[in-house]
Amino acid sequence: MAPWGRARKVELLVAIPLFSTLSQRELGQVATVTVPSQLPAGAVLTRQGQKGGLAYVIADGRAEVVRGNRRLATLGRGDVVGELSLIDGEPRSATVKAITPLEVLEISAGDLNRLLRKAPGVRRKFLEALSERVRQADRLTTAGL
Numbered sequence: 001m002a003p004w005g006r007a008r009k010v011e012l013l014v015a016i017p018l019f020s021t022l023s024q025r026e027l028g029q030v031a032t033v034t035v036p037s038q039l040p041a042g043a044v045l046t047r048q049g050q051k052g053g054l055a056y057v058i059a060d061g062r063a064e065v066v067r068g069n070r071r072l073a074t075l076g077r078g079d080v081v082g083e084l085s086l087i088d089g090e091p092r093s094a095t096v097k098a099i100t101p102l103e104v105l106e107i108s109a110g111d112l113n114r115l116l117r118k119a120p121g122v123r124r125k126f127l128e129a130l131s132e133r134v135r136q137a138d139r140l141t142t143a144g145l
Contacts, residue, residue, distance in 0.1 A: 004036035004105075006028060006031050006032070009030075009031035009034055009036075009105060010024070010027045010028060010031050012057065012059050012077075012078070012105065013027050013030055013031060013034075013057070013105075014027055015078055016057065016078050016079075016080060017129060017132075017133075018080050018083070018126065018129045018130070018133075019125075019126075019129070020129075021125045021128070021129065022121075022122060022125055023121070026119065026121055026122045026125070029115060029118075029119050029122055030107075030115065030122065033107055033108075033111035033112065033114075033115050034057065034105035034106065034107050035105065035106045035107075035108075036059075036103070036104070036105055036106075037103075037104050037105075037106050038101065038102065038103055038104075039061075039098050039101065039102040039104060040098065040101055041098050041099060041100050041101050042097065042098060043097070043098040043102065044095060044096070044097050044098075045063060045081050045082065045096040045097070045098065045102075045104075046081060046082045046085070046092040046094065046095060046096045047092060047095050048066075048067060048068075048091075048092055048093065048094050048095045049091050049092060050091055050092050051085070051089070051091055051092075052082050052085030052086060052091075052092050052109070053086075053108060053109050054082060054086075054106050054107065054108055054109070055080060055081065055082040055083040055085075055086050055106070055107045055109075055112065056080070056081040056082055056096075056102075056104040056105070056106055056107075057078075057079075057080050057081075057104060057105040057107070058075055058076060058077055058078065058079045058080075058081065058102060058103075058104055059077060059102075059103040059104060059105060060077060060102065060103040061076070061077075061098060061099075061100040061101055061102035061103060062074055062075065062076050062098075062099045062100045062102075063075045063076075063079075063081065063096050063097060063098050063099055063102060064096070064097055064099050065081075065094050065095070065096050066094060066095045066096075066097065067093065067094040067095070072094060074099070075096070081096050082096070083107075083112075083130075084130075086107070086109045086112050086113075087112075087130070
């Protein structure tokens with residue numbers, strides 16, 4: 001695996017809808033608060049009902065999202081896990097577990113909050129992207145009625 005420099009982090013972040021509208025400067029700001037990590041298969045990234053302190057951007061590998069005993073989704077490169085809990089402080093809504101070894105970028109709640117306070121452009125675009133994800137989920141739910 002290639003080493004994690006700023007350019008590699010930005011390359012991953014720009015391909016993710018949550019960060020895709022950020023400028024190169026703003027992407028660099030996000031990249032500076034991410035920490036690369038490798039997790040083994042079977043590692044639990046989030047546990048349903050627990051408080052969250054980290055969000056993860058999956059760079060490589062696959063993970064599954066489970067709520068109760070029901071598998072909701074399979075995640076891979078470019079998916080973001082746990083960001084909502086960092087924003088609202090609420091417990092995790094699902095358990096996310098590595099199916100394969102994972103390479104991730106971790107973002108801590110403290111670092112994310114400092115970045116959002118310090119960089120209003122990042123904050124606005126981040127909130128817009130989260131709003132769009134909520135609207136998409138709402139459309140999917142409404143379509144199923």
